[in-house]
Amino acid sequence: MxxxxxxxxxxxxxxxxxxxxxxxxxxxxxxxxxxxxxxxxxxxxxxxxxxxxxxxxxxxxxxxxxxxxxxxxxxxxxxxxxxDPTARTRIYPGVIAALDALQAAGHPLGICTNKPETAARIVLDQMGLTGYFAAIVGGGRVALKPDPAPLHLCITELGGGTALYVGDSEVDADTAVAAGLPFLLYTEGYRKSPAEEMPQTARFSDFSELPWLVAEQG
Incomplete structure (x- = not known):
């Protein structure tokens, strides 16, 4: 790619x-x-x-x-x-390898979160993740998810066009639907509903699966 x-x-x-x-x-x-x-x-x-x-x-x-x-x-x-935002926080297993693989394949990467943007940037910096992301959109600039506005803003900051959205929750699924984007559901996060009942393009429980799921979407 x-x-x-x-x-x-x-x-x-x-x-x-x-x-x-x-x-x-x-x-x-x-x-x-x-x-x-x-x-x-x-x-x-x-x-x-x-x-x-x-x-x-x-x-x-x-x-x-x-x-x-x-x-x-x-x-x-x-x-x-x-x-003190990261003393007890951990990166999920396989995330770094998946981000490396996606970056190596040429995919621009972004963050779209309801966490206040200042806090999101502090956390990403302290966890050593900031360098992966060409756009970071957090709470405070536009409406919060499930409104599609922050996802659209992130796409714009990545250069426009379309995108895949990866999330773990009902809010994320609803945001992807509202934005008209494919949604890849990480099943090991904070969702409250059965995974099979949530709107999704595909789902995964292990980040080693993510690069090929992204590749399947073209």
């Missing part, structure tokens, strides 16, 4: 990295400062997918916290997370 190969755009949390332990730590730091009990990992995982404001809202609803405090607690959550 050449540099004209189809761009491949990735979600971040639950797709390339398992970041919930650090999100849990930041959320618990904020809520314990409010006199609230900590959240366990499965509960925080259930809050993931529609951005940090939604995560905090879900946590507040669970604890019955006055929603008037939402802007303050969102700001506190963002600050706590950005201060």
């Amino acid at each position: 050449t540099a004209a190969a189809t761009p491949v755009i990735f979600d971040l949390d639950g797709t390339l990295i398992d970041s919930v332990p650090d999100l849990q730590a930041a959320l618990n730091q904020v809520f314990q400062a409010e006199g609230q009990a900590p959240f366990d990992l499965p509960t925080v995982t259930s809050f993931i997918g529609k951005g940090v404001a939604n995560l905090v809202r879900r946590a507040m609803e669970t604890r019955g916290v006055d929603m008037a405090q939402h802007p303050r607690l969102v700001a506190a959550m963002e600050a706590a997370y950005e201060a």
